[in-house]
Amino acid sequence: MASETRPFLKMNGLGNDFVVWDAREKPLLLGKDVIAALGDRENGIGFDQMITVERSSLGVDAFMRIHNQNGGEVSACGNATRCIGRLLMEEAGKDLVTIETAAGLLHAFDAAGPRSVTVDMGVPRLQWDEIPLAEEFADTRAIELQIGPIDDPILHTPAVVNMGNPHAIFWVKDVEAYDLERIGPLLETHPIFPECANISLAHVFDEDQIRVKVWERGVGLTLACGTAACAVGVAAARDGKTGRKTTIHLPGGPIGIEWRESDGHVLMTGLTEVEYEGEIDLDTLTWRKTGAGDTPLQAGAAS
Numbered sequence: 410m411a412s413e414t415r416p417f418l419k420m421n422g423l424g425n426d427f428v429v430w431d432a433r434e435k436p437l438l439l440g441k442d443v444i445a446a447l448g449d450r451e452n453g454i455g456f457d458q459m460i461t462v463e464r465s466s467l468g469v470d471a472f473m474r475i476h477n478q479n480g481g482e483v484s485a486c487g488n489a490t491r492c493i494g495r496l497l498m499e500e501a502g503k504d505l506v507t508i509e510t511a512a513g514l515l516h517a518f519d520a521a522g523p524r525s526v527t528v529d530m531g532v533p534r535l536q537w538d539e540i541p542l543a544e545e546f547a548d549t550r551a552i553e554l555q556i557g558p559i560d561d562p563i564l565h566t567p568a569v570v571n572m573g574n575p576h577a578i579f580w581v582k583d584v585e586a587y588d589l590e591r592i593g594p595l596l597e598t599h600p601i602f603p604e605c606a607n608i609s610l611a612h613v614f615d616e617d618q619i620r621v622k623v624w625e626r627g628v629g630l631t632l633a634c635g636t637a638a639c640a641v642g643v644a645a646a647r648d649g650k651t652g653r654k655t656t657i658h659l660p661g662g663p664i665g666i667e668w669r670e671s672d673g674h675v676l677m678t679g680l681t682e683v684e685y686e687g688e689i690d691l692d693t694l695t696w697r698k699t700g701a702g703d704t705p706l707q708a709g710a711a712s
């Protein structure tokens with residue numbers, strides 16, 4: 410039987426990288442193990458998330474299916490939503506598209522400059538059972554959770570926010586002062602988080618400027634996390650640490666956040682990049698590059 414080769418796009422949002430399949434005409438169903446093998450940076454293509462663009466049953470521009478590098482399916486990915494929004498806008502010649510996700514309908518539209526996209530990520534969920542947490546906390550701006558010696562915890566009292574996925578945010582004075590590779594997985598899988606959680610260290614270092622480092626559920630350290638940027642912006646504003654418009658500085662670059670006063674929606678703005686085009690033989694999982702990606706942006710282009 411002839412083997413099946415399938416084209417894909419390699420993209421990233423501020424370094425948070427994705428393999429993107431177009432399955433609107435030809436469905437694609439890959440098992441968890443195959444996805445994890447493809448996501449492996451040593452022996453596979455390597456990605457943080459795998460994104461499958463499918464027909465929307467609601468008649469909007471597309472459905473976006475998201476799998477983490479470990480093969481687990483999740484409901485939200487901010488950076489990927491910007492990337493898919495860009496692809497759909499360019500394909501249709503539209504300046505606004507609607508993307509159906511398991512967490513709801515998201516609207517992506519053209520923003521400041523080339524390859525910069527804004528996504529309306531909807532309203533944050535802030536109740537303990539919406540995060541979700543394993544026990545009730547009245548105030549999710551700071552829950553009772555700590556790691557390290559009881560009398561001298563390394564990290565404690567995080568804020569928790571759901572942006573279609575669970576986030577815990579620890580306020581620190583230096584995001585580099587912690588071994589997030591060691592403590593990230595302990596917090597990600599802490600029993601207080603029945604669905605696990607994405608873990609952010611956040612340092613408010615100037616008027617509405619926040620430096621963030623993220624340990625992502627199902628992946629590990631990433632260069633950027635869009636839903637974490639949203640969650641941090643909401644948590645900071647909610648706790649009076651900043652205004653409702655913030656810039657989140659991630660290792661991969663800045664994301665602009667506005668937690669809009671009028672309707673409580675979170676707007677997230679940032680860059681997107683097509684790294685290359687590729688194709689893969691799904692029987693042997695061998696793959697190759699078949700085309701170039703974006704030309705480098707001129708220095709100083711709008712972000």
Ligand SMILES: N[C@H](CCC[C@H](N)C(=O)O)C(=O)O
Binds near residue numbers: 477483489634
């Ligand atoms: N790791 C996340 C999914 C991807 C989120 C991130 N890449 C983003 O840009 O929001 C989770 O398990 O909820």
